[in-house]
Amino acid sequence: MTVLDSLVSRFDDLLLTDPTALAEAATDFGRLVVRPPLGVLRPRCTADVVEALAYAGPRRIPVAVHGGGHSLYGQGQAPGGIVIDMNTMNTVVAVEQDRAVVEAGASWRDVLAATLPYGLTPPVLTDYLGASVGGVLCAGGLGGGSHRHGLVADSVLELEVVTGTGEHLTCSPRRHRRLFHAVLAGLGQCAVIVRTTLRLVPAPELVRRHCLYYTDLDSYLADQRRLALHGQVLHLEGQARPSGGPDWRYMMEAVVPHTEAGPADAGDFPDSLRHDRDAQEITDLTYAEFTDRVAREEAMLRVTGEWSRPHPWLNLLLPEQTVPAFVRRLLADDDFRDLRTNGLVLLYPLVADRLRAPLLRKPPGQLLYLFALLRTAPADNPRKAAQMVAANRRAYQQARTVGAVAYPINALPMTPDDWQAHYGPLWDSLVRAKSLHDPHGILTTGHGLWT
Ligand SMILES: Cc1cc2nc3c(=O)[nH]c(=O)nc-3n(C[C@H](O)[C@H](O)[C@H](O)COP(=O)(O)OP(=O)(O)OC[C@H]3O[C@@H](n4cnc5c(N)ncnc54)[C@H](O)[C@@H]3O)c2cc1C
Structure with a gap:
């Protein structure tokens, strides 16, 4: 047989x-x-x-x-x-005053559809709501709320999992704690998540979104730093965008709660910032519209066909002091020049001690930056796509020399040695958790962690 x-x-x-x-x-x-x-x-x-x-x-x-x-x-x-x-296990089982119980196959869009009628939301959401709850928890989950509340995975109160031996366990910070920490941001190595309890917080009804433009990278970074550490903004992200000429300009996206009567108090934001006042864009949106903002882009990219083209994406976490030189060099790199035409570059700060899931690797320092190079390769040109993946690999190697790490959801070939270096001092505990919970090494082999 x-x-x-x-x-x-x-x-x-x-x-x-x-x-x-x-x-x-x-x-x-x-x-x-x-x-x-x-x-x-x-x-x-x-x-x-x-x-x-x-x-x-x-x-x-x-x-x-x-x-x-x-x-x-x-x-x-x-x-x-x-x-x-x-996808057959995608029910939002319960929404309570401060938490929701959700099956892991639900999308984050499903979660919000169930919680927003109660005026509640997870504290952090990724930009895109179409990913599954389980998939994002395995990655960790970074978003505009991460500078305040950490990873999406940091809002998990409890997990129900099935380990690689078929053991069904409930884990939390108090129960099977090691397993809990091996699963969150754990790349699916130790268990399948079947259900989770997520912390919820009150959601604003309306938000005011500020898109603030900078021609100078240093001013952009300095303003982002201030907002990340001391600001009142709900959501903080940003992008590098090609300017007309050879240069790049930078767009900070900062969102504050808003009411019909006017903006909630956000201190001296945005008056004290150094952006170009003439270029700023301010939009009022419902919170539901704002959180599902990528859905519109998805619909458009599906129409143009771009959504189904190859996506050789690379996400790096850079130590703060390396950002200006590394970003300038990479954005001027010929291997990445198609970012100007077929891509999106995210560049925004995270506060290290708010990212708590132990398996999320971080570069040293108080602040780190997500530098996401999100390119689309042409359809039907595997050679070009392979070149772009090879360029990712070169960029990753350069990034490592300045102390950066991968946010590991990439089109990036990695060897077991790379993974061992990635996890550094955590490698031994990951190996122990793996041999305890997935001793046959069957789970999620696609990351290539093991030989
Ligand atoms: C348009 C777009 C925007 C994005 N924006 C962000 C962002 O802002 N921030 C961010 O952090 N990420 C972002 N991502 C990345 C996304 O969060 C991750 O790729 C996530 O892992 C996708 O989950 P999925 O379920 O859709 O994918 P899948 O491919 O189904 O799963 C991803 C991985 O998780 C494993 N997995 C899935 N479910 C489970 C489970 N229940 N138990 C165990 N293992 C499981 C899978 O085997 C696989 O290894 C974005 C992705 C896209 C396409």
Whole structure:
């Protein structure tokens, strides 16, 4: 009997093996790596996930989870194994005064649709709400609220998981604490998340969004620093944008709560900042509109076809003092010149001690910067896409020499040695957690952490 025959006889109608299901699970948003599984399991409940992992573990059948499918380089694929499609477990189970209980296959859009009617929101959201709860918690989750509240994963109160041996456990800062910390920002290495309890905070009804422009990188960084450390803004991000000529300009996006009667008190913001007053753009939006702002861009990019092109994205976390030189050099680098035409560059600060999940690697210092190089490769030109991935690799190596680390959701080939260097002093505890909870090494092999 082949492995496929044994899976089919064991999981019967839960397992899809038709070409459409396999093709979908073989690819991801990155569209750079295509590796089909043997089957796609659509669990009805946690017991199905338990059964699948208890079966796959001893047989060393690779397992990965497909949530929203927004991996960039095959991290959610399971060649020759099982992809668990968590979209069948996407219920927002309960919304209470300060928390929500959510199945891991729900998207963040689903979460907000359930919490906003109660005037509640998770404290931090990623820019895009189409990713799954489980997928973002595995990455950590950075967003405009991170300078105040840390990672999306830092708002998790409790997790229900199934380990690589098929053990169903509930973990939290008080219960199975080590497992809890191995799962959050843990890249799916130790367990499948099936359900989570998220902390909620009151959501503003309206927000005022300020897009503030700078021609000078140093002034931009100085103003971002002030707002990150001392400001009252709800959301702080920013972008480098090509100017007409060879230069770049910088757009800080800062959002404050707002009411019909006027803006809530945000101290001397934005009057004390050094942006170009003539270029500033101020928009009032409902909080719901603001949080789902990328949906409009997604719709547009789907129409132009760009959404389904390859995405050789690279996300780096830079130590603050290296930002001006590193950013200037990279934005002038010929290998990245297509960022001017087919890309988006994010550049915004994070406050190190607010990012608490231990497995999120950070460069040293009080402030760090997310520098995200989000490019689209041409369709049907794999050679060009491969060159862009190779350029990511070169940029990553240069970044490492100045003390930067990867925010590990990239189109970036990494060896086990790279991962060991990435985790540094945490490597041994990750190895221990892995051997305890996924001793057969079946979970989420697509990151390439292990030999
Ligand atoms: C347009 C866009 C904007 C983005 N913006 C941001 C942003 O602002 N901030 C940010 O931090 N990230 C951002 N991301 C990245 C995104 O948060 C991550 O790629 C996230 O991991 C995607 O989750 P997913 O479920 O959609 O993807 P998937 O590919 O389904 O899953 C991602 C990884 O998590 C694993 N996984 C998924 N669910 C589970 C689970 N329940 N248990 C265990 N493992 C699981 C998968 O196996 C895979 O390895 C963005 C991505 C896109 C495409």
